[in-house]
Structure formats: C-alpha cells, structure tokens
Amino acid sequence: MADPLAEIVTLLRPRMKFSKIASGAGPWRLRKEGDGHLFYGAVVEGSCRLQVEGREPLTLEANDFVLIPAAADFIMTSLHPGAEGMALSEPTRLPSGEFRLGDLEGPVNVRNLVGHCAFASPDAALLVSLLPDLVLVRGEARLATLVAFVGEEARTAKPGQEVVLAHLLEVMLIEALRSAASLGASPGLLRGLADDRLAAAIRRMHEAPGRGWSVAELAREAALSRSAFFERFGRQVGVAPMAYLLTWRMALAKGLLRRGGGAVAEVAEKVGYSSASAFSVAFARHVGMAPARYAREGSASA
Structure with missing residues (x-):
C-alpha cells in the first residue's frame, strides 16, 4: 500500500x-x-x-x-x-x-x-x-x-x-x-490522511498515478457520493481532488525526467497522460519549460 x-x-x-x-x-x-x-x-x-x-x-x-x-x-x-x-x-x-x-x-x-x-x-x-x-x-x-x-x-x-x-x-x-x-x-495532506474515507482515495492516487482517474472513480474509492467527496476533499486537503492529483503527477514526472526515467512519451504514460503532446502542454504550463528541455537541464546539473 x-x-x-x-x-x-x-x-x-x-x-x-x-x-x-x-x-x-x-x-x-x-x-x-x-x-x-x-x-x-x-x-x-x-x-x-x-x-x-x-x-x-x-x-x-x-x-x-x-x-x-x-x-x-x-x-x-x-x-x-x-x-x-x-x-x-x-x-x-x-x-x-x-x-x-x-x-x-x-x-x-x-x-x-x-x-x-x-x-x-x-x-x-x-x-x-x-x-x-x-x-x-x-x-x-x-x-x-x-x-x-x-x-x-x-x-x-x-x-x-x-x-x-x-x-x-x-x-x-x-x-x-x-x-x-x-x-x-x-487543511492539507495530513488532514486528508487523517480522514479514513479520503485517505483511501489519496493512497490510490499514489499507488496508480498513471490511471485515468475521474472524481467519480475517486469518490467510489472513498465510498462517498461524488459531491460529498469533492466537498470533503476540498475542505480537508485544501485543494480539489484533481488539483492534488495533478500536483503529484508533476512531482513524479520531474523526478523521472531528472533521473532519465524514460523518453517523454514513457514518462507521460507513467503519470497518466494518453499522449506525449498532452503531457508536454500540461508540464510546460506548470513547470515553465518543455519536459525534454527540463530533462536535459536536470541531467546536466546532476
């Protein structure tokens, strides 16, 4: 787990x-x-x-x-x-x-x-x-x-x-x-993990970051209705469920790219993106540079 x-x-x-x-x-x-x-x-x-x-x-x-x-x-x-x-x-x-x-x-x-x-x-x-x-x-x-x-x-x-x-x-x-x-x-990760229902969903996000999660699927993991899960997650963790998942995926992607954990397409698949282009757009929006450039600069400074 x-x-x-x-x-x-x-x-x-x-x-x-x-x-x-x-x-x-x-x-x-x-x-x-x-x-x-x-x-x-x-x-x-x-x-x-x-x-x-x-x-x-x-x-x-x-x-x-x-x-x-x-x-x-x-x-x-x-x-x-x-x-x-x-x-x-x-x-x-x-x-x-x-x-x-x-x-x-x-x-x-x-x-x-x-x-x-x-x-x-x-x-x-x-x-x-x-x-x-x-x-x-x-x-x-x-x-x-x-x-x-x-x-x-x-x-x-x-x-x-x-x-x-x-x-x-x-x-x-x-x-x-x-x-x-x-x-x-x-509010934050600690409050989320202290809530048994939310903790089940958070752990599943960490176990399978590459899965195409939806709020409805995460709500089922937490044994809550979609609306109750969304409201409870935001109140306890301080961000929406998909925002938390995106933060975690970007952190994992940066680690993989720095360590040479595969080509951009492989990294994209590992963190839940169906195409390298969709991943590149999301990565550039959050990090400020394309994943290929980030990988080159990360390996050069290692």
Missing part, C-alpha cells in the same frame, strides 16, 4: 543547514526573518513564546515541538512581562557551544534544540504546498529525542554523516507530520 506522507518527505530530500542548542535567561527577544527553509525546534526545558507572522502567539513548554515547513518571519521571546516590546537580543556563543539570549550569567528560563533544513528537491515548493504551514506537537518527548539525535549527528564529523543526517531528518519530519495529523492540522 502506498504511503503518501513518506513518499512526499522522501521526494523533498531534506538536507541540514544548521542545528544548535539555544537558551535564554532573563528577559529576551529574538527575531528571525523567514528564508523559506524549514525551521524546527523542540523545547528541552522551560518555556517561551513564539509569534509567527499572521498567527496568534503560542506559548511553548517542555517537550513541545514546532515545525514550519517554509519558514516565515517569527519572533521568540521570554515570558517576562513587556518582553514583546524590548529591543532585539543578539545570541552569544558560550564556550560550551550553546547560544545564549539575554543574561549570560542568570538562570536559564528556556533551552531549545533548533535547526534549519533545506530541501534538495527542485519540486520543494509543489510538495511543501501539500503540508500545513505550521505544525505544533505538544508533550511528545520522542520528537525532542529525535531532534537531539539530529543535533548530535550534525556536530560530529563521522563517516557517512550526510546519509545518516538525511535519514534522521526524514524520520523526524514523518514523526512530526503524522503526530500533527492525529491532532488535526490545518
């Missing part, structure tokens, strides 16, 4: 940019400008406040985990009254390698494990659009442990580090995203 969540995380190919331990003491305020890369953080001890642009502030406690797949601007502060309006704090690297905010000598009020990842996949924007824009998982010590493993591996220089880190990041992302699915994330 297809596992859509694992397939998408694997296609994203997460790569570590940096990982660090950050602590705060006394009042402090930190602002990070969004760079579009994935941000994650786990609170090891204490508490702090997170304000993501366009969202209500969140108070984070020990064993809370936050994930922002395409990081926007955000502010983190201590819980001291008035911390939201104070001047920005500059982190100081301590001899231990930890980064300290606020008072260098005072008792710590929070300690976080934080990191940034980039996605090696050129399809990252397409795939990230299927994920929630923010994931918050509360009280899961297992996630904090995974983040600690990632941080420890990032700070070593052992053989095979890149491969180990890539797999650890994939496990961390899958664990975080499936935890968020059980908690009812914002």
Whole structure:
C-alpha cells in the first residue's frame, strides 16, 4: 500500500543547514526573518513564546515541538512581562557551544534544540504546498529525542554523516507530520490522511498515478457520493481532488525526467497522460519549460 506522507518527505530530500542548542535567561527577544527553509525546534526545558507572522502567539513548554515547513518571519521571546516590546537580543556563543539570549550569567528560563533544513528537491515548493504551514506537537518527548539525535549527528564529523543526517531528518519530519495529523492540522495532506474515507482515495492516487482517474472513480474509492467527496476533499486537503492529483503527477514526472526515467512519451504514460503532446502542454504550463528541455537541464546539473 502506498504511503503518501513518506513518499512526499522522501521526494523533498531534506538536507541540514544548521542545528544548535539555544537558551535564554532573563528577559529576551529574538527575531528571525523567514528564508523559506524549514525551521524546527523542540523545547528541552522551560518555556517561551513564539509569534509567527499572521498567527496568534503560542506559548511553548517542555517537550513541545514546532515545525514550519517554509519558514516565515517569527519572533521568540521570554515570558517576562513587556518582553514583546524590548529591543532585539543578539545570541552569544558560550564556550560550551550553546547560544545564549539575554543574561549570560542568570538562570536559564528556556533551552531549545533548533535547526534549519533545506530541501534538495527542485519540486520543494509543489510538495511543501501539500503540508500545513505550521505544525505544533505538544508533550511528545520522542520528537525532542529525535531532534537531539539530529543535533548530535550534525556536530560530529563521522563517516557517512550526510546519509545518516538525511535519514534522521526524514524520520523526524514523518514523526512530526503524522503526530500533527492525529491532532488535526490545518487543511492539507495530513488532514486528508487523517480522514479514513479520503485517505483511501489519496493512497490510490499514489499507488496508480498513471490511471485515468475521474472524481467519480475517486469518490467510489472513498465510498462517498461524488459531491460529498469533492466537498470533503476540498475542505480537508485544501485543494480539489484533481488539483492534488495533478500536483503529484508533476512531482513524479520531474523526478523521472531528472533521473532519465524514460523518453517523454514513457514518462507521460507513467503519470497518466494518453499522449506525449498532452503531457508536454500540461508540464510546460506548470513547470515553465518543455519536459525534454527540463530533462536535459536536470541531467546536466546532476
């Protein structure tokens, strides 16, 4: 059986940019400008406040985990009254390698494990659009442990580090995203997979992307009427069923073309197009270039 969540995380190919331990003491305020890369953080001890642009502030406690797949601007502060309006704090690297905010000598009020990842996949924007824009998982010590493993591996220089880190990041992302699915994330793939009826249709799309699916056929897979399926899919996943299928087909097509997975006609058939010309038109509309050109440029940059 297809596992859509694992397939998408694997296609994203997460790569570590940096990982660090950050602590705060006394009042402090930190602002990070969004760079579009994935941000994650786990609170090891204490508490702090997170304000993501366009969202209500969140108070984070020990064993809370936050994930922002395409990081926007955000502010983190201590819980001291008035911390939201104070001047920005500059982190100081301590001899231990930890980064300290606020008072260098005072008792710590929070300690976080934080990191940034980039996605090696050129399809990252397409795939990230299927994920929630923010994931918050509360009280899961297992996630904090995974983040600690990632941080420890990032700070070593052992053989095979890149491969180990890539797999650890994939496990961390899958664990975080499936935890968020059980908690009812914002509309997206996770909400769809948490709905047993919709999950059946989503898995069938992933198992057989080359099949000529219609909304009516997908509705039958979900054991719903066509209208009920269409409305429920849009509400839970955030896009129409055929738009989701198109996104997945284009991501698969780009991967096949980059890896030399066949001629354009063969790729077209694998992702559900009856002719190379129909596929080429759809591909060019969504990617901005013809599939043959994309294949040449992809192989040249590999």
